[in-house]
Amino acid sequence: MDSGRSDRKVPLALKILVAGGFGAGKTTLVGAVSEIRPLQTEEVLTGVSVGTDDTAGVEAKATTTVAMDFGRITVGSDIVLYLFGTPGQDRFWFLWDELAQGALGAVVLADTRRLADCFPSVDYFERRGTPFLVAVNCFNGEQLFGADAVRTALDLDPDVPVVLCDARDRRSSKDVLIALVEHVMERAVRRTARVASGQ
Amino acid sequence: MWRDNEPTGPDHDWLDRDAGPVVRPYAMTGGRVRPTSAAFDLVAFVVARPVAEPLPVHLQPEHRAILAATRQPISVAELSAHLDLALGVVRVLLGDLLAEGMISLHEPRGADEAPDEHVLKAVVNGLRAL
Numbered sequence: 548m549d550s551g552r553s554d555r556k557v558p559l560a561l562k563i564l565v566a567g568g569f570g571a572g573k574t575t576l577v578g579a580v581s582e583i584r585p586l587q588t589e590e591v592l593t594g595v596s597v598g599t600d601d602t603a604g605v606e607a608k609a610t611t612t613v614a615m616d617f618g619r620i621t622v623g624s625d626i627v628l629y630l631f632g633t634p635g636q637d638r639f640w641f642l643w644d645e646l647a648q649g650a651l652g653a654v655v656l657a658d659t660r661r662l663a664d665c666f667p668s669v670d671y672f673e674r675r676g677t678p679f680l681v682a683v684n685c686f687n688g689e690q691l692f693g694a695d696a697v698r699t700a701l702d703l704d705p706d707v708p709v710v711l712c713d714a715r716d717r718r719s720s721k722d723v724l725i726a727l728v729e730h731v732m733e734r735a736v737r738r739t740a741r742v743a744s745g746q
Numbered sequence: 747m748w749r750d751n752e753p754t755g756p757d758h759d760w761l762d763r764d765a766g767p768v769v770r771p772y773a774m775t776g777g778r779v780r781p782t783s784a785a786f787d788l789v790a791f792v793v794a795r796p797v798a799e800p801l802p803v804h805l806q807p808e809h810r811a812i813l814a815a816t817r818q819p820i821s822v823a824e825l826s827a828h829l830d831l832a833l834g835v836v837r838v839l840l841g842d843l844l845a846e847g848m849i850s851l852h853e854p855r856g857a858d859e860a861p862d863e864h865v866l867k868a869v870v871n872g873l874r875a876l
Contacts, residue, residue, distance in 0.1 A: 622872025
């Protein structure tokens with residue numbers, strides 16, 4: 548189906564989430580680094596998926612389709628990174644849970660003109676303990692605030708990286724992913740050190 | 747308008763030929779919303795196992811489409827996108843095929859299991875080399 552898949556070997560798959568407010572550039576970033584045209588998968592939500600046989604309230608049952616955009620990057624011969632743009636609306640948090648399950652980490656894209664839009668994403672990953680960084684998307688070189696100002700405004704933990712990027716640019720977006728994976732590695736080292744020192 | 751196409755019967759005025767295929771997504775799973783086995787993570791990989799032709803007659807067209815698309819390993823998310831089937835639907839159908847031993851499933855690492863340092867290094871190096 549795709550090139551580079553000529554054998555039957557199953558690659559090691561890793562998931563990275565790309566979150567942020569509406570219009571922050573999630574789909575743009577995924578498209579900039581993906582080796583394939585970004586794909587879309589849908590989840591159809593019905594009352595049934597709540598997992599109850601209770602028929603009360605059936606009259607209010609609605610079917611909603613939530614689309615998730617994703618891209619793919621093959622690194623080396625046997626590792627595939629999947630980048631999933633998180634569905635924007637807050638009422639789809641439970642879909643985020645599925646996405647975040649086993650995720651390597653997350654990129655929270657911030658648009659400094661609407662910084663508050665990324666608060667829910669930051670809160671979510673902090674609460675869940677998912678490693679993340681904040682990437683400030685500088686549209687047209689427009690950059691109202693520096694990385695430090697964003698860190699202060701978002702009240703981030705000191706170890707959470709804040710980087711500047713241009714989500715339209717492949718190299719810049721790639722650097723964001725590299726910074727995220729390096730952050731994940733540093734966190735793992737710190738955790739090991741804490742365990743070793745008995746804290 | 748539609749009444750022109752309607753042969754007879756006022757009892758059926760809610761359905762007509764122009765309605766097209768009105769199939770709710772989970773109709774093709776017989777209303778099942780959960781796979782019978784396994785979780786089928788978005789990035790789990792699925793591969794069809796060699797099966798003797800002809801395929802069992804009870805398989806639906808969607809099952810057959812999945813078997814055709816999984817001749818090479820493919821992730822659940824990509825399968826859903828390529829076949830234009832909702833994720834939950836694909837999972838139920840994959841569950842059927844898994845139960846019949848027609849596919850093999852490779853789930854990714856566990857939820858709280860951090861990947862090895864050498865894997866992370868390989869990712870960083872791989873990204874740098876792109």
